[in-house]
Amino acid sequence: MAKVLLKGNEALAEAALAAGCRFYSGYPITPQTEILEYLSWRMEEVGGEFIQAESELAGINMVLGAAAAGARALTTSSGPGFSLKQEGISYLVASDLPAVIVDVMRIGTGLGDIAQGQGDYWQLTRGGGHGDYHTLVLAPASVQENADMMAEAFDLAEKYRHPVLIASDAAIGQMIEAVEIPEFREHDINKYEWTIKGCKKGCEQRKIQNVYYTNPNYETYLKEKYDEMEREEQRYENVCVEDAEVVLVAYGISSRVCREAVETARAEGFKLGMIRPITLWPFPVKAFSEAKEAKAFLTVEMNILGQMMDDVKLATNANYAVDHYGSIFEIPEADGIIAKAKDMWKKGEI
Amino acid sequence: MRLAAPETVTFTQSGFCPGCGHGLAVRLIAEVMEEMGLSEKLLAVVDVACGSLNIDSWRFDTIMAAHGRPIATAVGVKKVRPGNLVMAYIGDGAAYSIGMAETMHTALRNDNVVALVINNSLYGMTGGQCAPTSLPGQITTSTPKGKDPKKAGMPFRVEEAFTGFDIAYLARASMADAKGMIQAKKYVRKAFEKHRNGEGFCLVELLSPCPTNLNMTPVKSVRRIKDEMIPYFPLGEFKDKKREE
8 A cells, every 4th residue: 555644643543444444433532533533434434333432431331332332442632532442441351351541642641631651551551440450561662663563562462362452642643754654454353252242042142240259369460471572572673782881761752853863972982872662561671671882761651750660670680770851731852862962971980 | 909019020938128119010020021021122221239139030131330320321221222111220329319311301302212300318228318409307327416408409300490491391290099099001102102102201209218228117117108209109090192193
């Protein structure tokens, strides 16, 4: 398929259809509303079902029903609305159901604001709802990745019978870039025996419910599922990490600025590198073994607290200086990142 | 008189309390499905409350959804499997309190699903707290001095709120005696017929005994339905779209 110019949100929506998604229920919230608007007309064209739900709560619980019935089901939201999705995400996990949920992150706590942000990292990676669970979290950094990761997200969701989250943000959702939408694939709602379809006489009834009720070994079952994800699904991109003295750690839109920072710093003779987590959970611990010359790690995130620092400390056994370059209302700037990285490097020398 | 339950009723040991109404509703649904020849087509969504035990009481493919969300979940199921019958089986707390928005917007969209609402005038699973359907003066664990309508409002009557919606069917029956059960079965069957014909949202409320949480004998809790509930919650069909047309 030829490349077309699309907004990040629209590319994501079209790619979901290409991946065989035929059920969407969502609620308007900036900066993800284009996904809902796009699917409001486009879903019908491919023979799928679109519902503008009365709330995010209803939306995610409709998705649960659609997923149980065998569809590739999607819902999308941002910040405040994503919080309302947590009830359903927790139930999807407990019911062993695949689904894809997109958080087009915006800034802040409470209402916050509609500008880009990366403040939902903890909510995305720690299991944002009640109970102890994780979900796979994919973090696109371009419009093309928005498209590519939709296909991957649905495949992973089915592989593990588990919800998969996409951590996009307002900048990627709103920017327009050239994108190639993956080939259209059909999904068969009867592909899996476990989907509800009607119980024939003499057959075993299908129950979509709490694994805590149905599986006497649920602790082992769930733990092994998460262990396998951590073993098999770590995805990352390392940029000039091997000889880097300071390593930036950034995902999504921030990683694009960090890439520029690495190039600029190296042109000046400062050995800067970047680890870009592509899966936020499982956190790509494997990526850090390549950082053999590093003295310090600097996360670059659009939030106040440097939420990813904890994971970097864990990945490096807390043996290194770890700090955070936070830009709140604005996308981080390469010059500022380099200055802070140099500062860390100097402190490391002392 | 027929004694054998339909083969889709599978439980041999009931998890329900003695005198509970859920067992009656299970059998009623199973009989209607059998008589319509649609047992293999029904997909059920139950709430997490007492009615969730139905998942182990019948042999229909079933989802146990979050509290108050079964109607929304049922809508998702029906959109994906339009050829099946889809029912949300929930209590009055789920339908009229935590899930009121879902119930109301399903009615607003006139989505083609059946909602069976078991109204026992309290929260059963959590031990008998006040519900939107609790009667004035009703002693519950969260209204130990009796429900005060000045604070909690008058009991919610679905027909007062929902007849204005463009829905297919709305009815209430009682499960307090044989006469009530015959009427209940008639209404449930009608709801599923309309559902099968694609007419839209059908809600049937069934008045149900909960002796455990009312601190009553099963016999007294049934008598309470006749003496106290039916005078406030009238029985009958409140919306029958096709007949009106």
